[in-house]
Amino acid sequence: LTKQLLGFARGGKYEVRPTDLNALIEKGSEMFGRTKKEIRIHRKFQKDLWTVAVDRTQIDQVLLNLYVNAWQAMPEGGDLYIQTENVTLDENYIKHFNLEPGNYVKISVTDTGVGMDEATRQRIFEPFFTTKGMGRGTGLGLAAVYGIIKNHGGIINVYSEKDKGTSFNVYLPRSEKEIAITEEKLSDEILKGSETILLVDDEDMVINVAPEMLKAMGYRVLLARSGKEAIEVYKNSKDNIDMVILDMVMPDMGGGGVYDRIKEINPNVKVLLSSGYSIDSQASEILERGCDGFIQKPFNIKDLSLSIRKVLDQK
Numbered sequence: 682l683t684k685q686l687l688g689f690a691r692g693g694k695y696e697v698r699p700t701d702l703n704a705l706i707e708k709g710s711e712m713f714g715r716t717k718k719e720i721r722i723h724r725k726f727q728k729d730l731w732t733v734a735v736d737r738t739q740i741d742q743v744l745l746n747l748y749v750n751a752w753q754a755m756p757e758g759g760d761l762y763i764q765t766e767n768v769t770l771d772e773n774y775i776k777h778f779n780l781e782p783g784n785y786v787k788i789s790v791t792d793t794g795v796g797m798d799e800a801t802r803q804r805i806f807e808p809f810f811t812t813k814g815m816g817r818g819t820g821l822g823l824a825a826v827y828g829i830i831k832n833h834g835g836i837i838n839v840y841s842e843k844d845k846g847t848s849f850n851v852y853l854p855r856s857e858k859e860i861a862i863t864e865e866k867l868s869d870e871i872l873k874g875s876e877t878i879l880l881v882d883d884e885d886m887v888i889n890v891a892p893e894m895l896k897a898m899g900y901r902v903l904l905a906r907s908g909k910e911a912i913e914v915y916k917n918s919k920d921n922i923d924m925v926i927l928d929m930v931m932p933d934m935g936g937g938g939v940y941d942r943i944k945e946i947n948p949n950v951k952v953l954l955s956s957g958y959s960i961d962s963q964a965s966e967i968l969e970r971g972c973d974g975f976i977q978k979p980f981n982i983k984d985l986s987l988s989i990r991k992v993l994d995q996k
């Protein structure tokens with residue numbers, strides 16, 4: 682039944698993406714708060730919250746269900762506390778849930794409402810269990826919440842005291858994949874493409890970030906971490922490589938040397954030179970030898986996308 686419920690809203694489509702829950706929660710709770718003036722919402726978000734991989738529509742739905750329940754539990758108004766936190770769950774805590782110990786993001790939704798007794802608390806996640814009168818509740822809200830959290834490899838638990846309030850805690854596993862460059866950050870200003878790019882750089886900073894940027898723009902990426910490796914990769918795959926982004930300063934072989942070698946292999950090769958220094962004599966010399974463009978590091982995604990298109994679209 683929960684499976685049906687979960688797929689229901691989306692015609693069975695799931696879309697799991699690395700997500701910043703703070704941003705997601707802020708948006709959703711603000712929207713909710715605008716329609717419910719009688720409750721005060723307090724947000725306390727952990728800075729640098731870990732990334733989680735979620736279906737955002739489903740997590741929005743989970744949170745909305747929790748907010749609505751909290752609101753209904755506070756007919757005279759009250760306080761709603763929404764918090765996020767990075768937590769590490771150990772063997773001891775996790776063993777009842779059949780999950781791996783490790784890093785989780787905890788979301789808690791706490792109200793100062795009517796609370797519930799133990800007998801009610803035991804049953805709240807059952808489908809069709811409701812204490813709300815005929816025609817008011819279907820009792821499916823928390824059943825769906827439970828199913829969604831479980832599907833995400835997470836945990837939900839609840840603490841409640843009659844006449845004091847209720848606290849729901851949701852734990853979602855940290856995603857190893859950090860938020861790459863999410864689609865919404867790709868504004869119109871960013872030009873996309875689908876060509877294959879050989880990225881040559883020895884700096885971890887660049888190696889960790891630039892391929893994600895390039896992939897987010899639609900490109901296929903090959904990576905070389907030294908001048909020698911670059912020449913090797915280029916030799917082997919030159920027919921598949923549409924352009925090269927070449928770092929100028931590398932320990933084994935400077936950008937100039939690499940440039941000359943790959944130019945020998947393919948005189949029509951397109952090269953975007955990159956360097957931590959602004960154009961200096963060394964760079965301008967390479968540019969004069971026919972290199973197609975220059976970008977200064979550190980670059981942002983917008984500059985990078987523009988520089989790439991300039992090079993690739995050159996006739």
Ligand SMILES: Nc1ncnc2c1ncn2[C@@H]1O[C@H](COP(=O)(O)OP(=O)(O)OP(=O)(O)O)[C@@H](O)[C@H]1O
Nearest residue numbers: 750751754805811812813818819820821822823847
């Ligand atoms: N924040 C809360 N405070 C007190 N009781 C709660 C709270 N959240 C849930 N409950 C109890 O759990 C029951 C089940 O909740 P659930 O959201 O599944 O169904 P519902 O709210 O009754 O109906 P629906 O969500 O389908 O409109 C509720 O009827 C209520 O008794």
Ligand SMILES: [Mg+2]
Nearest residue numbers: 746750822823
């Ligand atoms: Mg409900």
